[in-house]
Amino acid sequence: MNHQRRTVLKGVGSAAAVGVAAAAGLLKPTAVFAADRSAFDAKGVDAVMKALKATGAADSRDIVVKAPDIAENGAVVPVEVTSSIAGTDSIAIIAEKNAFPMVGEFDLSNGAQGFISTRIKLANTSHVRAVVKAGGKVFTAAKEVKVTIGGCGG
Amino acid sequence: MAEPMKIRATMTGDVADIKVLMNHVMETGTRKDAKTGQLVPAHHINSIVATVGGKTVLQAEIGGAVSRNPFLGFKVKGAKLGDKVTVSWVDNKGDKNSAEATIG
Structure with a gap:
């Protein structure tokens, strides 16, 4: 995890509590662009997992990825991800067959x-994969969604 | 830009159920304009921060693969009726927006 990014965002969060307008003023775009977004530029699931530092994630039944079996409109x-792993720190969502698979963390x-x-x-049509980080360990689970009309244009 | 954002926060037992609907085009940067054949430049939300009762509960980094007008739902344990919920986002062009609501 990128600690600098955490600090930046935490600062913003607490500022938001004081005043939303102030938070908006403090949130400089340069600070945001400094965040580690390498996973979003990665092509292919393996590259994304590497960027997330999640290679070798263990399959877990404690993660439930809820999504439709067939999506008419891609x-x-x-998508709903539920992790019942104690101490879940983060959940990332990956659409495996997208040109840029990383969806969000x-x-x-x-x-x-x-x-x-x-x-x-x-x-x-693709597996939607969830990657859960909990207590320094990485877990994953996936569900296949059949898509009849794609949603990324092109 | 900076169109309104909708936040709905309700309590279920001791867990707050928070739903946020943001207004954003979420262009991936890989889509072509049907008329000109040119790529539509990427324009999507990058970062989202949510707080409940002054504490950060969610920090998200997202990309263009999140649907247009993003929906985000999350649950926070230990929140109380009347706690203030704030959500703010910044996109890849530096546009930003924020909104607040009260758990009720």
């Missing part, structure tokens, strides 16, 4: 549960 695919703290719900784009 532009909007609802969600760092949880201060009582946030191992749960993330969002909507993603899938270019093709």
